[in-house]
Amino acid sequence: xxxxxxxxxxxxxxxxxxxxxxxxxxxxxxxxxxxxxxxxxxxxxxxxxxxxxxxxxxxxxxxxxxxxxxxxxxxxxxxxxxxxxxxxxxxxxxxxxxxxxxxxxxxxxxxxxxxxxxxxxxxxxxxxxxxxxxxxxxxxxxxxxxxxxxxxxxxxxxxxxxxxxxxxxxxxxxxxxxxxxxxxxxxxxxxxxxxxxxxxxx
Numbered sequence: 001x002x003x004x005x006x007x008x009x010x011x012x013x014x015x016x017x018x019x020x021x022x023x024x025x026x027x028x029x030x031x032x033x034x035x036x037x038x039x040x041x042x043x044x045x046x047x048x049x050x051x052x053x054x055x056x057x058x059x060x061x062x063x064x065x066x067x068x069x070x071x072x073x074x075x076x077x078x079x080x081x082x083x084x085x086x087x088x089x090x091x092x093x094x095x096x097x098x099x100x101x102x103x104x105x106x107x108x109x110x111x112x113x114x115x116x117x118x119x120x121x122x123x124x125x126x127x128x129x130x131x132x133x134x135x136x137x138x139x140x141x142x143x144x145x146x147x148x149x150x151x152x153x154x155x156x157x158x159x160x161x162x163x164x165x166x167x168x169x170x171x172x173x174x175x176x177x178x179x180x181x182x183x184x185x186x187x188x189x190x191x192x193x194x195x196x197x198x199x200x201x202x
Contacts, residue, residue, distance in 0.1 A: 020068040024137050024194035026110070026120050027063040035059040035109055061107040062135055064194070066100040070139040071146035073097055073153050074108050077127070077134040082167025083176070084159040086110075086135075091160035097150060100139065110135070111162040123195040128173055132197040142190035148183050149191070152176075 074086040087096040100106045140146040159165040168176055184191050
């Protein structure tokens with residue numbers, strides 16, 4: 001189950017046959033309190049006391065469906081800025097794992113300012129130099145495998161706001177992907193992943 005490195009530094013991690021992650025997509029959230037990023041609008045008639053507010057049209061999330069209970073981690077390969085792990089507003093230094101319940105919707109708010117309809121597509125590989133922003137859901141249905149993933153993912157810089165964060169790149173990212181492959185290979189069917197690429201995000 002070793003990863004295959006193909007031209008242009010793209011890693012093809014073999015997918016588990018009948019993997020438990022059934023879909024990953026981007027959706028618009030209707031509940032403003034679930035947003036991660038804030039719109040640049042203000043409330044109030046005057047500038048004094050004006051504050052930032054959430055806007056539903058700027059509120060997006062990764063939507064994940066799993067066919068099994070799983071521990072899920074969300075990553076973001078920012079265009080020209082490297083790979084980071086995504087976190088919520090608490091911005092914890094620990095890996096921000098979410099629990100996906102079998103057949104139940106899981107939403108993870110994204111730090112997006114705007115997103116055009118049809119501007120994302122499914123991705124099948126991991127790249128050292130993606131030509132678009134890429135989001136990954138990396139999951140395990142086994143608690144020991146999940147802990148191994150968490151330890152590995154904690155090596156990545158943390159991103160918890162709309163601000164771009166310098167991520168892992170170059171030789172460091174290559175080593176990280178090679179080590180990820182060893183973890184995936186060791187746990188075989190206990191680890192699954194999905195990814196999508198996004199354009200015109202910011």
